[in-house]
Amino acid sequence: MQAELTSAPVCQVDLLIAGGIVVTMDGDRRVIADGAIAISDGRIVAVGPTLVIEATHSATERIDATGRIVIPGLINGHTHLPMTLFRGLADDQDLDEWLQHTIFPAEAMNVDEAFVRAGTRLALAELIRGGVTTVCDMYYFEHAVAEEMAGAGLRGLLGQALIDFPAPDSADHNAAMACMERYVDSWQGHALITPAIAPHAPYTVCDDHLLEARRFADRHGCPLVIHLAETRHEVAESRRLKGAAPVEHLAALGVLSEAMVAAHVVWAEEHELDLLQRHGVGIVHNPQSNMKLACGVAPLPSMLQRDLPVGLGTDGSASNNDLSLWEEIDTAAKLHKLISADPKVVTAQEAFEMATIRGARALHLESQVGSLEVGKRADLAVLDMEAINQLPLSSIYSALVYATKASDVRTLVVEGRVVLRDRTLLTLDEAAINAEALTYRHRIVERLGLDSGAAAG
Numbered sequence: 001m002q003a004e005l006t007s008a009p010v011c012q013v014d015l016l017i018a019g020g021i022v023v024t025m026d027g028d029r030r031v032i033a034d035g036a037i038a039i040s041d042g043r044i045v046a047v048g049p050t051l052v053i054e055a056t057h058s059a060t061e062r063i064d065a066t067g068r069i070v071i072p073g074l075i076n077g078h079t080h081l082p083m084t085l086f087r088g089l090a091d092d093q094d095l096d097e098w099l100q101h102t103i104f105p106a107e108a109m110n111v112d113e114a115f116v117r118a119g120t121r122l123a124l125a126e127l128i129r130g131g132v133t134t135v136c137d138m139y140y141f142e143h144a145v146a147e148e149m150a151g152a153g154l155r156g157l158l159g160q161a162l163i164d165f166p167a168p169d170s171a172d173h174n175a176a177m178a179c180m181e182r183y184v185d186s187w188q189g190h191a192l193i194t195p196a197i198a199p200h201a202p203y204t205v206c207d208d209h210l211l212e213a214r215r216f217a218d219r220h221g222c223p224l225v226i227h228l229a230e231t232r233h234e235v236a237e238s239r240r241l242k243g244a245a246p247v248e249h250l251a252a253l254g255v256l257s258e259a260m261v262a263a264h265v266v267w268a269e270e271h272e273l274d275l276l277q278r279h280g281v282g283i284v285h286n287p288q289s290n291m292k293l294a295c296g297v298a299p300l301p302s303m304l305q306r307d308l309p310v311g312l313g314t315d316g317s318a319s320n321n322d323l324s325l326w327e328e329i330d331t332a333a334k335l336h337k338l339i340s341a342d343p344k345v346v347t348a349q350e351a352f353e354m355a356t357i358r359g360a361r362a363l364h365l366e367s368q369v370g371s372l373e374v375g376k377r378a379d380l381a382v383l384d385m386e387a388i389n390q391l392p393l394s395s396i397y398s399a400l401v402y403a404t405k406a407s408d409v410r411t412l413v414v415e416g417r418v419v420l421r422d423r424t425l426l427t428l429d430e431a432a433i434n435a436e437a438l439t440y441r442h443r444i445v446e447r448l449g450l451d452s453g454a455a456a457g
Contacts, residue, residue, distance in 0.1 A: 073133025159198025
């Protein structure tokens with residue numbers, strides 16, 4: 001074996017990550033005890049034992065992962081990045097009150113392109129530190145979100161919001177669709193950014209406009225992102241006004257499709273899950289946001305039994321209040337054990353799959369990301385596993401789901417580019433971001449007439 005390795009041709013690559021426990025999340029769920037990954041031109045060209053990979057590859061740059069775990073970059077399947085500047089602005093309210101009386105007024109008074117850029121930069125710093133490499137976002141001025149994300153080096157499926165009232169970036173529907181055309185056309189084909197159309201929800205976008213959004217997605221070959229069946233109130237109003245629950249209504253309308261990424265799906269009955277499966281809809285479970293807003297608990301065990309493409313999302317920091325996907329992984333596993341009174345429901349491995357390869361399926365990106373396999377995008381995280389909260393390490397999936405924290409992320413690579421090295425951000429100015437966020441916070445509090453002392457405390 002050694003002679004074969006010695007005589008093997010050496011392939012020159014850009015980056016080699018070697019010596020760690022490699023959790024591939026490939027079809028066989030291989031875990032390589034002493035593994036290495038070779039990367040060239042932003043893609044993975046080899047994955048295997050360190051001895052083999054180092055004998056057959058020479059790298060311009062090498063990262064020593066000895067004593068650490070290497071995982072696919074995490075996938076945050078649903079969020080609103082600029083709303084990080086609204087963190088903690090409105091807590092302990094139900095969704096309708098939170099939206100109508102705090103968030104919509106706050107957006108009307110504060111959101112412009114500069115706000116979106118500042119909030120996105122703040123969110124990106126948190127996401128990078130937390131090991132997230134792919135994000136599905138929905139907001140206004142999404143071209144600005146895309147520019148900030150591409151500059152920071154993260155991967156995004158980014159939905160330009162569509163809503164049936166005047167928005168910060170468009171006065172009416174026609175203006176919104178014109179903006180949508182420009183946005184999607186300008187970003188299609190980008191290495192990191194997948195542009196999408198994002199009708200907010202069936203209760204804020206009329207049927208005609210939902211159908212127009214579906215046709216737009218078909219015409220441009222882009223994803224369609226939407227909130228769906230998030231609250232009991234939404235379902236009741238849909239039945240009252242449209243004669244069917246939201247999932248049923250969208251199916252009858254002809255809006256469900258393989259291009260759709262549906263966030264929440266808390267209130268869906270068994271036959272509605274069958275509809276989502278039949279139409280190939282990706283689903284994103286947001287357990288902590290749903291808990292905090294008392295929206296309910298999504299039927300995740302039934303989704304997993306059907307092998308639905310369901311991932312995990314944090315939702316925005318205005319409703320969560322952080323962007324840690326590690327907390328969502330842990331919560332997803334534990335919440336459903338509690339609700340079902342069955343500790344075997346949503347295993348640690350299943351929970352971790354939702355943040356990686358199944359989460360990639362939810363965004364229809366499984367051919368590109370979600371696992372460490374030859375040919376896929378080189379998106380990965382290196383984790384320290386020697387923190388006191390990690391010791392002793394017995395089971396890989398147990399450690400990743402029930403013990404790992406965002407602070408355990410040491411290095412992050414996206415498209416073969418190192419964006420976090422030894423916990424230092426390489427593509428963002430953290431001090432400037434923090435100062436800018438505090439400036440916006442004071443401005444928001446003042447405009448809303450809030451008690452600045454209480455807000456600071």
